[in-house]
Amino acid sequence: MGKITLSQVRKSFGEVDVIPGIDLSIEDGEFVVFVGPSGCGKSTLLRLIAGLEDTTSGKIDIDGRDATLLPPAQRGLAMVFQSYALYPHMTVRKNIAFPLKMAGMSAAEQEAKVQHAAKILNLTNYLDRRPGQLSGGQRQRVAIGRAIVREPAAFLFDEPLSNLDAALRVTMRQEISELHQSLKTTMIYVTHDQVEAMTMADKIVVLNAGRVEQVGSPLDLYHSPRNLFVAGFIGSPK
Ligand code: ADP
Ligand code: MG
Numbered sequence: 001m002g003k004i005t006l007s008q009v010r011k012s013f014g015e016v017d018v019i020p021g022i023d024l025s026i027e028d029g030e031f032v033v034f035v036g037p038s039g040c041g042k043s044t045l046l047r048l049i050a051g052l053e054d055t056t057s058g059k060i061d062i063d064g065r066d067a068t069l070l071p072p073a074q075r076g077l078a079m080v081f082q083s084y085a086l087y088p089h090m091t092v093r094k095n096i097a098f099p100l101k102m103a104g105m106s107a108a109e110q111e112a113k114v115q116h117a118a119k120i121l122n123l124t125n126y127l128d129r130r131p132g133q134l135s136g137g138q139r140q141r142v143a144i145g146r147a148i149v150r151e152p153a154a155f156l157f158d159e160p161l162s163n164l165d166a167a168l169r170v171t172m173r174q175e176i177s178e179l180h181q182s183l184k185t186t187m188i189y190v191t192h193d194q195v196e197a198m199t200m201a202d203k204i205v206v207l208n209a210g211r212v213e214q215v216g217s218p219l220d221l222y223h224s225p226r227n228l229f230v231a232g233f234i235g236s237p238k
Helices: 042-050 090-102 105-122 134-149 166-183 194-200 218-223 227-234
Strands: 004-013 016-028 031-035 059-060 077-080 154-158 186-191 205-206 211-216
Touching: 004 042, 016 042, 016 211, 031 077, 042 154, 042 186, 059 090, 077 134, 090 105, 090 134, 105 134, 134 166, 154 166, 166 186, 166 194, 186 194, 194 218, 205 218, 205 227, 211 218, 211 227
Parallel strands: 031 186, 031 205, 077 154, 154 186
Antiparallel strands: 004 016, 004 059, 205 211
């Protein structure tokens, strides 16, 4: 569970080819980081995988199944938004349980899954609070909890830490890496931050103007950048 394959995936908005055509394989259990400058198409690519945008052409396979035309809810993936996407009027418990409630799960089953996620994320003592009564890091954990309870084939993160302060970003980066080590679920993580990419990724996908410049491990990219763009963005000087 969690293998994602893109074949000639293209996306245009009107006349503009934002993603002219991408081929990419993401293996089950990998931590893959999409990195590149602002506006290069990272969010669009993630949203295509999530099904929040339709491809203009090309194919997206998830676990050997053609998912290109499937609605987001049927892709088995969970998108983690920035912490401000929580419902402010609901408790932490209800925020985490929300996707389960939508899926019609019984209250007892919901509670068991919420407790499990809360334990993983150190939120057990905060379940009756509302997001406004939590720190930034705790709010981000609630957003992750809402994804964990769905037991997705892959987690999709779009710059989840960008509105946290620098110290908290370092902590949350470690927490997400630890979560990946314990769940062993595929994670796709979008960032424009080279340090995040280098410290978190098994595999980095460097994007530039909707194209893949290079795919490789942090060490590959650092030692053998394919071109000046990658070298300037990530690697040592070529
Ligand atoms: P990134 O996440 O790397 O900053 P995006 O994927 O958000 O980049 O955007 C890539 C390009 O696509 C940008 O030029 C952006 O303006 C454009 N774009 C994104 N979404 C839309 C949209 N819904 N309509 C038109 N253009 C869009
Ligand atoms: Mg973006």
